[in-house]
Amino acid sequence: MVSFLLSIPSPGPEWSFFDVGPFRVHAYALCILAGIIAATVLTSRRLTSRGGEPGVVLDIILWAVPLGIVGARIYHVLTHPGDYFFPGADLLRTLYIWEGGNAIFGALLGGAVGAYIGCRMSGIRFWAFADALAPGMLVAQAMGRLGNWFNHELFGLPTTLPWGLQIETTNPAYPVGLPAGTLFHPTFLYEMIWNVIGVAVILLLERRLTLRWGKAFGVYLIWYGLGRSFFESIRVDPSEIYFGIRTNVWAAYAAILIGLVILIVQSRRHTGIPVSAYQPGREWKGPDAEVESEEFDPESEDHGDDAVEPAGSGDVAATSTDNTRL
Numbered sequence: 001m002v003s004f005l006l007s008i009p010s011p012g013p014e015w016s017f018f019d020v021g022p023f024r025v026h027a028y029a030l031c032i033l034a035g036i037i038a039a040t041v042l043t044s045r046r047l048t049s050r051g052g053e054p055g056v057v058l059d060i061i062l063w064a065v066p067l068g069i070v071g072a073r074i075y076h077v078l079t080h081p082g083d084y085f086f087p088g089a090d091l092l093r094t095l096y097i098w099e100g101g102n103a104i105f106g107a108l109l110g111g112a113v114g115a116y117i118g119c120r121m122s123g124i125r126f127w128a129f130a131d132a133l134a135p136g137m138l139v140a141q142a143m144g145r146l147g148n149w150f151n152h153e154l155f156g157l158p159t160t161l162p163w164g165l166q167i168e169t170t171n172p173a174y175p176v177g178l179p180a181g182t183l184f185h186p187t188f189l190y191e192m193i194w195n196v197i198g199v200a201v202i203l204l205l206e207r208r209l210t211l212r213w214g215k216a217f218g219v220y221l222i223w224y225g226l227g228r229s230f231f232e233s234i235r236v237d238p239s240e241i242y243f244g245i246r247t248n249v250w251a252a253y254a255a256i257l258i259g260l261v262i263l264i265v266q267s268r269r270h271t272g273i274p275v276s277a278y279q280p281g282r283e284w285k286g287p288d289a290e291v292e293s294e295e296f297d298p299e300s301e302d303h304g305d306d307a308v309e310p311a312g313s314g315d316v317a318a319t320s321t322d323n324t325r326l
Contacts, residue, residue, distance in 0.1 A: 006162035008186050010152045031147035032102070035140030036065060042139060046132040051277045052124060060118030060129060064111045071110015072102040079103065079240055079247045104141060104228075105251040120279075127266075128277040130217035135199045137220055142195035148188040156185025156234040163189075173237045187231045194227040213270040214262050221259030228252040 017026045044057040077084050077094045080101070084094050115133075119126045148154045153173065155165050164183025167174055202219055205211055211219065229252035239246040 007183050008165045010166050011150055016150050027150035028147035032144050035143035039136035039140035042136040043133045056122050059122040060115055063118035064114035067114030068107040068111030072107035073097055075103040075106020076101040123278050125279055127214035130214050134216040134220040135202045138195040138198045142192040145188040145192045154237055156187040158182050159185045175236055187235055191231050198223040212273050213266040215266050218259040218262035221255045225252040225255035
């Protein structure tokens with residue numbers, strides 16, 4: 001048994017939730033909410049610096065966040081059917097998101113649908129929003145993982161490392177047969193660190209490369225998929241297994257593949273910087289907009305002709321605010 005002097009304790013019940021009158025507020029929910037707020041602020045600053053109207057991100061997340069939460073819960077329930085569908089089961093528990101169980105891959109799918117709807121309604125290009133969102137997604141996921149610590153969930157295999165996580169033997173996911181005092185890999189912490197590094201990677205690549213037209217989002221999918229495929233493989237919580245691999249590991253592989261496809265396809269289709277973050281004919285004409293709408297050729301939307309080539313190509317882009325990388 002490893003000494004607890006350097007190990008990571010799990011928070012007590014008094015830290016997991018608190019009551020406000022008749023309402024119970026869970027730390028898990030607060031972590032998710034804080035992540036959403038942080039991602040929204042960061043995405044708004046990035047999109048505004050690229051010509052978007054200040055506050056337009058709010059019009060998009062009003063669709064993306066609710067559908068993302070719905071998608072996250074649906075994905076979790078469908079990939080853990082044994083927890084919710086059995087003789088005598090209370091089907092209302094499928095709605096109890098405060099008990100944990102919100103899958104990021106489902107959030108990506110549902111959120112993407114919501115973001116597409118919000119972008120169409122607000123006039124923002126979907127890929128412009130996705131690129132602005134990429135580092136914010138990692139920030140939100142890092143903060144959300146802290147909620148797993150408060151919930152005493154999704155920990156990894158037993159470890160003798162000094163930073164092992166303390167888990168009570170009464171925890172439903174505690175492996176049978178292990179002695180009390182066994183420490184476990186703090187996968188929540190590993191993923192938080194991985195995500196923060198990912199933010200730095202995306203911002204660095206943006207300074208050196210032209211990560212537009214969805215390419216920054218493609219990097220996000222690859223980075224997150226690589227990390228998640230490993231962290232998921234060392235977790236001890238039950239999961240559906242297909243061909244010897246956990247469901248979420250397959251999902252992580254899919255994220256990597258989709259990210260690679262986005263990078264390859266968009267790199268071939270678009271080599272420059274888009275002259276506007278808006279859809280054809282929907283440009284915002286505010287003082288911080290990158291271009292005026294008459295500079296945009298609506299016929300070039302699907303062919304990359306509305307991209308501004310890198311400096312020195314002979315075309316000059318009005319992207320004075322675009323050097324602000326957030």
